[in-house]
Amino acid sequence: MSDLWNNTIGYMKKASKALNLNEEILDALLKCKRVLEFQIPLRMDDGKVRYFTGYRVVHNDALGVSGDGTRIVAGLTADEVKGLALVMSIKHAANGIPAGGAKGGIDADPTLLSEGEFERLVRGYVRGLFPRGAKVDVPGADINTSAKTQAWMLDEYEQITGIHSPGAVNDKPRILGGSLGGEDATGRGMYHLTLKICEEQDWAPEDVKVAIQGFGNVGSHYAKYLQSAGFKVVAVSDIKGGIFNPDGINIEDLLKYSRMTGSVVSFPDARQITNEEILLCDCDILAPSAVEDVITLRNAGDIKAKIIIEGANGPITPQADDVLYSRGIIVVPDVVANAGSAIVCHFERSQCATDYYWDLETVQAKLESQIINSYVSMKNTAKELHISFRTAAWVNALKAIVKAMKLRGLL
Numbered sequence: 001m002s003d004l005w006n007n008t009i010g011y012m013k014k015a016s017k018a019l020n021l022n023e024e025i026l027d028a029l030l031k032c033k034r035v036l037e038f039q040i041p042l043r044m045d046d047g048k049v050r051y052f053t054g055y056r057v058v059h060n061d062a063l064g065v066s067g068d069g070t071r072i073v074a075g076l077t078a079d080e081v082k083g084l085a086l087v088m089s090i091k092h093a094a095n096g097i098p099a100g101g102a103k104g105g106i107d108a109d110p111t112l113l114s115e116g117e118f119e120r121l122v123r124g125y126v127r128g129l130f131p132r133g134a135k136v137d138v139p140g141a142d143i144n145t146s147a148k149t150q151a152w153m154l155d156e157y158e159q160i161t162g163i164h165s166p167g168a169v170n171d172k173p174r175i176l177g178g179s180l181g182g183e184d185a186t187g188r189g190m191y192h193l194t195l196k197i198c199e200e201q202d203w204a205p206e207d208v209k210v211a212i213q214g215f216g217n218v219g220s221h222y223a224k225y226l227q228s229a230g231f232k233v234v235a236v237s238d239i240k241g242g243i244f245n246p247d248g249i250n251i252e253d254l255l256k257y258s259r260m261t262g263s264v265v266s267f268p269d270a271r272q273i274t275n276e277e278i279l280l281c282d283c284d285i286l287a288p289s290a291v292e293d294v295i296t297l298r299n300a301g302d303i304k305a306k307i308i309i310e311g312a313n314g315p316i317t318p319q320a321d322d323v324l325y326s327r328g329i330i331v332v333p334d335v336v337a338n339a340g341s342a343i344v345c346h347f348e349r350s351q352c353a354t355d356y357y358w359d360l361e362t363v364q365a366k367l368e369s370q371i372i373n374s375y376v377s378m379k380n381t382a383k384e385l386h387i388s389f390r391t392a393a394w395v396n397a398l399k400a401i402v403k404a405m406k407l408r409g410l411l
Contacts, residue, residue: 003293004083010318012086015394018385025402025411032082033066033100034058040106040124045114053107054125058137059085061100062404063093067170067345068102069142070125070149074109081105087313088342091335093397095374097346102137104129110144122149126156140170140345147173167352170345174357179348181363182341187221188364189340189371190309193332194226194285196372197307203284211235211283211305213242213275214290215264218311218338220255222287227251235273235281236264239290242278243270280304288315289338295320303329310334325388333390335397336374343370 009030016026036056041049055078058066068088081103089101106125110118122145129139141150154169154176166177174180181188198208208231212219215238223233232248240263243249249270258264265272279286279295280302288294289311295303300320307330310316314334316324324331344367351357358366374393382392405411 004314005079005086007314007318008083008086011090011390011394012398014391015398018387018391018395019398019402021398021402028405028411029060029398029401030086032057032059032085033061035078035082036129037078038128040121040128042117042121042124044117052121052124054105054128055081055107056104056129056137056139057081057085057102059101059103060089060401060405061102061137062401062408062410063100064098065138065349066100066102067138067140067349068342069104069140069171070145070153071103071105071143072108072110072121072145072149073105073143074107076105076107084313087335089401090394090397091339091342092346093400094335094378094393095339095343095370097342099346099349102139103142104139105142118149119152122152123156126153127160130157130160138168138170138345138349140341145171147171147178150178151176167349170348172348177348177352177357179344179351179363180358180360181367182344182348183217184221184225185340185344185367186218186311186338187223187340188225189343189367190218190222190287190289190311190337191225191229192368192371193309193337193375194231195229196375197285197309197330197332201307205230206232208232208285209234209246209248209283210285210287211244211278211281212287212289212311213237213278213294213315214288214311215254215258216290219287219289220251220258222289222311223251224255234283235278237273237275237278237290238264239275241265242273242275243267244273244278244281245270246282285309287311291315293317295324297323300324301327303327305329308332310337313338321388321390331389332375333393335393336371336378336389339371339374340367343367 040052084103092099150172157168172178235244285307286305287309292314295316297319300323309332378393
């Protein structure tokens, strides 16, 4: 079993205990509705045929059509996909999204494929998934997939069915039925949560020091929004290393520098630090937005931040989470903190269903409203039950899922 699957089981059990759910219900919640594993034959450019393993897991669809991303990475396993699908059930339910949780992917390294091979692989994946669709299971983008791959997926699906169906795939280019506001949705959602928390703490943005581990799509957009509001981003890192300046880093200059050099490392007017050091730097808010399991029992006791906002999925191990909670550090968990993309994907499906597309201001306003509502609901549950924000978010999600399952006669 993967660490991810074991961690999700642990969080599920903790939330179930807070809700006094019996073992029969817990067992049902841990079961995946559908686990699909299949082989994708791919004709390589040299004429040879190689086989790649594809996965699609639907954890639960009691609340509505299942959906979420497709990742294409070497070493992908069924257990990893199962854990990710379960987390998406929780993320959707915790944020009031009428959708179930799913995840998919291919065990492959895209960097070893030509553009043509990669496209044929993605299209082969869609053929392996069929039948799916806008009313059943909607794949979105994830690691090593993008608007381009989603366009290929949509086209392959429509070629198979002969039906124009933009809602069958998420994260598409706008001209093919995608939504505005999707590219920066996760970072923007984190920004709105940061504003809300600082308001509650009576912190003025200019007095707040933020450290961001990860400067990809999520971290860079989050940093850009923070700077525009007057926050002081004192530390940033990427896969190669990090930088620190207690007086703040100019994010616009850093974006230009990283585009030019491929990294934030050696940015002028900042001290070089490691990805481990950024987690322990002097800051008020820490946003681990890169990879999972970076805050562990080894370093949780040394975290200086008062608030942690999880831009990545699972950056804190369950044991470290307990340490942080005991220290009084506020952790806004991944299932709420980085839900911006999931929320806008829901908006995308809604727009595709009506063939009426919203302007950017409408998308952004609805995103802010929905993610703040999720945060407030989570906070209220945490206060009522004397539990952590993470457990409260899972409690809110399980309440909705269990209610839907009972109404359907599944429990």
